[in-house]
Amino acid sequence: MKVASENISAMAPLKPLNRAVTGTTRLNQKASISTRSRSSLLTNAQIRPKRKADFSPVKENAKRTAMGDITNNKKNEDKKKTTLKQPVKKTIVQVKTLPSVRTVTKPKQNENVLPPLAPCINGVVTRATVKNVTSGQTAIKPKETLKEISNVSRIKTRLSNEFEKTEDSLYSSALEELNDSISSSGAKVKEAKTPPSDEKSPNLSVVSFVAQQLQNKLNLGNHEVPEGVPDFDKENWDDIHQVSHYAMDIFNYMKSRESLFDITDYMDRQVCLTSWMRSLLVDWMVEVQESFELNHETLYLGVKLVDFYLSRMTVGKETLQLVGAASMFIASKYDERIPPAINDFLYICDGAYTCRELVRMEINILKVCDFNLGIPISYRFLRRYARCAKITMPVLTLARFILEYSLMDYATVTVRDSKLASASLYLALKMKKISGWTTALEFYSGYKLEDFEEVVILLNDGLHKKPKSPLMTVRNKYSHKIFFEVAKIPLISNEELFV
Known part of the structure; x- marks a missing residue:
């Protein structure tokens, strides 16, 4: 995806990277100047002696300095001091023999003997009624006690071995906390104690009932969608990967954290x-x-x-x-x-x-940053808005190009990420001549067109600037066929943005 760029002339006070180009491919040797000294310059016939790091990228031309020669420091190799080899002292270790210890083995008592069992009383099995078993014999449970144990209802059972879980015990550990939380809700105890019964999978019916009770309690997914707007979350309600029950709440929370x-x-x-x-x-x-x-x-x-x-x-x-x-x-x-x-x-x-x-x-x-890395970024907002409005992939890729190209523009630093995502998507729709800011986008983004008009003009002005050869990475990236060559799409003027 990388296309060769032009040579970069040195500029004061910054000396950017010099790149040598042959035809349409970039040479493996970049005339990059190390920030430590100029002694590590490579020629076409030389090979860098330094070993390439493990798991390093496949591209050989990825290694370069971003700023060029910006320091006058010398190589670390010149500063290394030779270490003197000190003679190693030989030590003689005497092996001490310990006196032999006689071990006495005692026979195990009551081996393979289980304590007696008592009959089932009020759903609880106690150990008392099995006949005494002499040493050397194994305890055998009578058929009557086995029947009583099998008739006991499984309440709050936990299995330590996860590989032996069956359909009956799959949700037993999860239902303990859920049933306790519902029973502590006061007036809703009677409704929670009578879940609908299902002969085929009783535990699944209980889980669905408990989940429905929690959903009603937390009021998840109850968002009023305007008429004519497709309810994207309801359409993917059963898809666990979409988290449609609280996707709207997630992005509303992310917008509240932008400040x-x-x-x-x-x-x-x-x-x-x-x-x-x-x-x-x-x-x-x-x-x-x-x-x-x-x-x-x-x-x-x-x-x-x-x-x-x-x-x-x-x-x-x-x-x-x-x-x-x-x-x-x-x-x-x-x-x-x-x-x-x-x-x-x-x-x-x-x-x-x-x-x-x-x-x-x-x-x-x-x-x-106070170890707080949950920063709302514009790329996540863009994907959410485009998916909810059912934007096609070429239009979304064009919006991604506009958004990624704006990363190099310092003027966009002070703009909030949700507005940047909305402006880039709107500009992509206008460049493709599809539509404007629809009611669906207005609902899911929470912005009207008047809220980010200035941001749209800012992004469009950045696209109209003459591209400079040192900053061609994003354009070359989105000029590839895998990105639908969106960087080659004709631009529009500011007068055509709000028509």
């Missing part, structure tokens, strides 16, 4: 950074996400952590890439099933930082 993660205009306080440096960093983070094949949620959370950290801490330009790498490392641990190893992130930074530096930056970011 906790508002980001102000922080670039004026950053003495050593510029918005161009941030755009270069985000472009590099997109390339990391593509190289490791990470989830898009990981990318959005990583960018959000970068902005959240920069809005509260002052960072030098030599550590900006370290902030981006540590943020992606944290986000991959949070969202990925198998996150990349720490050596992989050190490798893609081209040896600019050590393992200790990356771990310390990871700790600093977690402390700044």
Whole structure:
């Protein structure tokens, strides 16, 4: 999916990455300048001696620095001190022999003997009435006691071995707490004690009855849908993967948490950074996400952590890439099933930082965000709105391109993620000439068109800007056929947005 980009000329005060191009493919050698020194430049005939990290990405061109040569530090190899070999002292260990101990074995008494059983009294079996068994004989339960035990109703039974669970005992442990909670609700005890009976699967009927009682008590899924709006949650009510019972409540809760993660205009306080440096960093983070094949949620959370950290801490330009790498490392641990190893992130930074530096930056970011990684991101809102309105995949992919391209625009940092998702979806619908902001989108998003008109214009202006060669990762990514080549769709003017 990566298409070759043009050579990047050095700019003051930032020296971005130089890229060598041959034809339509990028060379394995990138004329990247390590942040430690210029001595590690590669030529077409040279091969980097450093061993590639385990589980590193398949792409060989993923390793590069995001900012270029931004420090004058020397290689760590020149700073290594030779360690003196000290002679090893030989120690002689004398083997001590312990005196032999005589072990005495006693015969086990009452082996294989069970305590006697008493008849069933009030549904409880007591042990008393089995005949005494002499030593050396096994206790055999009479047929009468076996019949009495089998007739006892199974109340609050627990099985320690999960592999021996049967249809009768499958829900027994779960029903204990549910029945207790319903019985403690006062007036509803009588209704809860008489669940509907089912001869084939009595336990399943009890579970469905209890679930219905809890649903009525918690008032889940009782959302009034306007006329003409498809009830997406009701249509997928029986799908356990859709969590339709409380999906609306989840996203309403996420919208209420957006105020906790508002980001102000922080670039004026950053003495050593510029918005161009941030755009270069985000472009590099997109390339990391593509190289490791990470989830898009990981990318959005990583960018959000970068902005959240920069809005509260002052960072030098030599550590900006370290902030981006540590943020992606944290986000991959949070969202990925198998996150990349720490050596992989050190490798893609081209040896600019050590393992200790990356771990310390990871700790600093977690402390700044107070270990609260449940940040609402725009990508989750976009998927929810598009699915509820039954948007086709090409339109959703176009909205994803608009949203991901806006990550590099510093002007979108202060906008809330739910509004960014709504504006990108609306702009995609207008570019495809399908429809405007429908009543279904208005209901599920909670926004009217007037609430995010300025955001739509902001995103459209960002698409009309002339693309720069250092920031072509997102455009090249969505120019591929797997993404329906949405980056090549003709743009529209601001006058056509609200027609």
